[in-house]
Amino acid sequence: MNQKQLVEAFQAVRQHSEAICQHLEIEDYVVQPVADVSPPKWHLAHTSWFFETFLLEPYLRGYRHFHPQYSFLFNSYYEAVGQRTVRSDRGNLSRPGVTDIYRYRAHVDDAMTRLLADETLSDEQLSLVELGLNHEQQHQELLITDIKYILGHNPLFPEIDIPLPEERSGSPGWLTVPSGRYEKGADGRSFCFDNERSRHPVLLGEYEIARSLVSNEEYLAFVRDGGYQRTGLWHSDGWDWVKKTSARAPLYWHEQNGQWFEYTFAGLKPLNMSAPVCHVNFYEASAFAAWAGARLPTEAEWEVAAPQLDWGQRWEWTNSAYLAYPGYEKAEGAVGEYNGKFMVNQMVLRGGSVATPPGHSRITYRNFFQPWLQWQFMGIRLARGMM
Missing domain, CATH: 3.90.1580.10 (paralog of FGE (formylglycine-generating enzyme))
Structure with missing residues (x-):
């Protein structure tokens, strides 16, 4: 994938994550019924933290963090990066609020746009961008499965507009x-x-x-x-x-x-x-x-x-x-x-x-x-x- 394709892919992937969440209630963003299920707002923040940590901090001159403690809140399991919130406690974070998480995403997106405009980026740096996009796509699937777990354990069994491809029957034999x-x-x-x-x-x-x-x-x-x-x-x-x-x-x-x-x-x-x-x-x-x-x-x-x-x-x-x-x-x-x-x-x-x-x-x-x-x-x- 060349640099132009990466720019287009970055925009599309980042938009798709937010599209998955567009019909959530604010309260849905925070729920964590079990340790394996992360709150939707955590996924949105963690995928932004990935780009910030592995690309913006080392490679964008003058980059300023949106918040100095977000690395502690939204690191998942990277021991080499530093301490982090215990996985089972992600649902205890009433703050930062959902509005701030979307502001954080916009902050990272703006900085990544500036970084991706640099035509001197090395192959290693471009490979990290591609890894980050695939990482976010993994979290898009986790967003869908975690939202289903959250709502599927609500006694109201609420409906939500998250379109999935039509399921098909396979061939016999x-x-x-x-x-x-x-x-x-x-x-x-x-x-x-x-x-x-x-x-x-x-x-x-x-x-x-x-x-x-x-x-x-x-x-x-x-x-x-x-x-x-x-x-x-x-x-x-x-x-x-x-x-x-x-x-x-x-x-x-x-x-x-x-x-x-x-x-x-x-x-x-x-x-x-x-x-x-x-x-x-x-x-x-x-x-x-x-x-x-x-x-x-x-x-x-x-x-x-x-x-x-x-x-x-x-x-x-x-x-x-x-x-x-x-x-x-x-x-x-x-x-x-x-x-x-x-x-x-x-x-x-x-x-x-x-x-x-x-x-x-x-x-x-x-x-x-x-x-x-x-x-x-x-x-x-x-x-x-x-x-």
Whole structure:
């Protein structure tokens, strides 16, 4: 991406974050029901802090901070940058107010416009801008999922205008992938995160992978067949999670008088049987796969098959732990904390979802979360055969 394209992309990305929030009530901006869900105003401020910290402070001569304590408030997990607010306390920040957060964004946008007008910016600096844009796009998806969690745990089940792409049913049947030597990972010729590199060979036995995602109707059959009561279907940690949470269905599912409903941005609606199941964690995905006589694909199997699949409706759980690829190199300094420090106790998801910003997905993209988390737009694609 050249400098002119970066300027246009910067404006579009920054505007899109604010567009996601345009129908929120002021009170919605501050709520934090659980530690994993950040208040919308925090996302808007943190993405501005990223540009301020990694680009404006070191590279824009004479840059003046909007507020001297915002770095403490809106740093997320970058230890090298300094102290920060505890993640679970983000919802306790009644101040700064929403108006000040938008002023902060405007301050950063104005300064970034001046920085991007500098035709002497190095390739390294331009790469940081591109990283910042992709970072903000990640937070745009988090904005959508966090807003859904906030409103989905409000007993009024409020509606909000956050348009998402229309969900589609996949093709039936299975795709057979022959055994062989394949390539996996990004080649680095276009933007990718460091955890997608480097491209390397993998050996796969013949396997089959479902052409479509598991639907709500299919998952409901699992629920009605006592899937959440059958110990033998679950990992040990998964069964502990079931007992601890008393789970009996995916997040946002509600049974009323024998009928199942689901919270959506249009409010509480009857369960759409043809839509891909959503908001299931790794434990649930694995238990369903066992119940169905199948398994989850590895991330290598997913990536090899992806060009022949319809993907992008849900982040798809894989049976692969989040680990470094051969040849992985972590960047020096705070930027190096972006991905590498999380390569433990997390599972990989592939694809993208209806909440993923347009143009942000790619086949090599590696998302990752702890196996008990549900609040992202997570779904299930089955595989079977040699692993």
